[in-house]
Amino acid sequence: MSAQPIEKVSIIISRGSLEGVYPGLIMANGARMEGIEASLFFTFFGLDAIIKRRMKGLKVATVGNPAMHMPTLLGALPGMSSFATSMMKKEMEKLDIPPVDEFLTMIHDAGGEIYACRATVDMFHLTKDDFCAEVDDVISVGQFYEKAAGAQIIFT
Amino acid sequence: METLILGGKSLALDKDGNLANRNDWNEEIASEIAAIEGIAELTPHHWAVIKFMRSVFEKENDSPSIRRLTKESGVDTKTLYALFPKGPAKKAARIAGLPKPKGCI
Numbered sequence: 001m002s003a004q005p006i007e008k009v010s011i012i013i014s015r016g017s018l019e020g021v022y023p024g025l026i027m028a029n030g031a032r033m034e035g036i037e038a039s040l041f042f043t044f045f046g047l048d049a050i051i052k053r054r055m056k057g058l059k060v061a062t063v064g065n066p067a068m069h070m071p072t073l074l075g076a077l078p079g080m081s082s083f084a085t086s087m088m089k090k091e092m093e094k095l096d097i098p099p100v101d102e103f104l105t106m107i108h109d110a111g112g113e114i115y116a117c118r119a120t121v122d123m124f125h126l127t128k129d130d131f132c133a134e135v136d137d138v139i140s141v142g143q144f145y146e147k148a149a150g151a152q153i154i155f156t
Numbered sequence: 157m158e159t160l161i162l163g164g165k166s167l168a169l170d171k172d173g174n175l176a177n178r179n180d181w182n183e184e185i186a187s188e189i190a191a192i193e194g195i196a197e198l199t200p201h202h203w204a205v206i207k208f209m210r211s212v213f214e215k216e217n218d219s220p221s222i223r224r225l226t227k228e229s230g231v232d233t234k235t236l237y238a239l240f241p242k243g244p245a246k247k248a249a250r251i252a253g254l255p256k257p258k259g260c261i
Contacts, residue, residue, distance in 0.1 A: 030260055033222060035242030096221040096261050106223065109233035 008037040010148035012155045016045030016054075017061040018085055022092075024156040025049075025103045032110040037151070040107065041144050043117035047124065050116060050131050055100050060084040101132065108134040113147070115139045162188050172256045174249065178213070181253025190251045195240070198251075202239055205231055206252040219249050219257035 009031050013024040024040060031038040048054040062068055062075035062084050074080065089099070098106060108114055116131060118140040128138060139147070158169040162185055168176040175181055175189075186206060190198050198206070208229035212220045222245050226233050240247040245257045 026260055029222075032237070033243055033245050035246075096223050096259070098223055098261075106226075106233055110222075110237050 006031075006036055006152055008148075008151035010039050010041060010144070010151040010153045012041045012043060012153065013046035013049060014044050014156065016048035016058065018058045018088060019060055019065075020156070021046065021049045021058060021100060022097070024154075025100070025107065026097070027154065027156075028112050029103065029107050029110065032107065032112050037111075038107070039113040039115065039147060039151070041115045041117060041139075043120050047116060047120055047126070049100055050104065050114065050135050051126070052130060052132050055104075055132060058085075058100060060088050104132060104134045115144065115147075117141070117144075160189075170255055172250075174255050175253040178253055181210075186251050186253065189253075193247055193251065194242075195247075195251070199239070201231055201235060202251075204229055205236065205239065205244075205248050209248055209252045209254060213252075213254050218259070219245065219252075219254055221245075221257070221259050221261040223261055 009027070011024045011028050013021055015021065024046075028038040028040050042050050048058060059081045060068075062070060062081045063072055065075075068075060068084070070080075097103070104114065113136050114134050116126075116135055116138045118138050121127075121138050128135070131138075158173070159166045160169055160175075161167075165180075167180045167185070170176045175185075187198055190196075190202070195202070205225065208225065209219050212218075212224075220228070222233070222236070225231070225245070225248075226236055231239070236244045240251075249255065249257055
């Protein structure tokens with residue numbers, strides 16, 4: 001018996017660093033490219049990726065990340081995170097990976113749905129106006145599960 | 157190796173079911189593959205995408221990413237997904253007689 005193909009994914013993005021946000025975006029876009037339904041649910045610091053005034057300024061975390069292969073004290077130097085971020089953005093551009101704002105537009109135009117987490121929105125005192133136009137709605141956990149019916153849920 | 161019989165000709169396919177030989181391709185074969193994929197008629201927009209993909213492949217030996225496709229072929233993302241439902245890059249590559257795109261974007 002062959003395995004059941006994946007037809008729908010619901011991807012949760014909970015972190016606000018550049019490396020915390022991109023995997024979810026790439027997976028959502030990749031799903032749409034394969035004809036798989038996709039929705040994105042941004043929660044906690046992941047919300048930075050859809051907040052208009054923040055989405056263009058996401059940075060790579062250079063501290064507390066052993067895979068950066070950089071001593072913690074060095075990573076903490078002023079400008080280090082910006083430097084690592086600009087290096088990574090250059091490499092991504094070479095691979096044709098778009099900046100966060102353009103990526104969200106691409107996923108949304110491809111039919112992917114984009115949601116913000118109600119609890120976090122309330123906690124950070126945000127309103128719908130703080131978000132980019134691609135955000136379809138601010139929804140509760142319960143609504144998220146309803147929308148995710150039949151989907152594989154991926155937490156990042 | 158699997159083959160596809162189109163117009164009385166037997167065409168070799170690769171492991172993904174795309175044409176194994178790019179030179180087997182012509183516009184009639186494209187229309188027939190499209191019909192198999194559920195696209196009844198190839199419109200000028202479809203052709204713009206197909207020809208752009210073939211021209212990039214010709215030069216770079218790989219299909220363009222969706223981002224590049226939408227930026228350079230003049231067909232935007234929404235239209236692209238409407239033209240090739242159920243996976244534009246993969247579908248367009250198959251109809252264009254090219255292998256499945258390698259990239260993730």
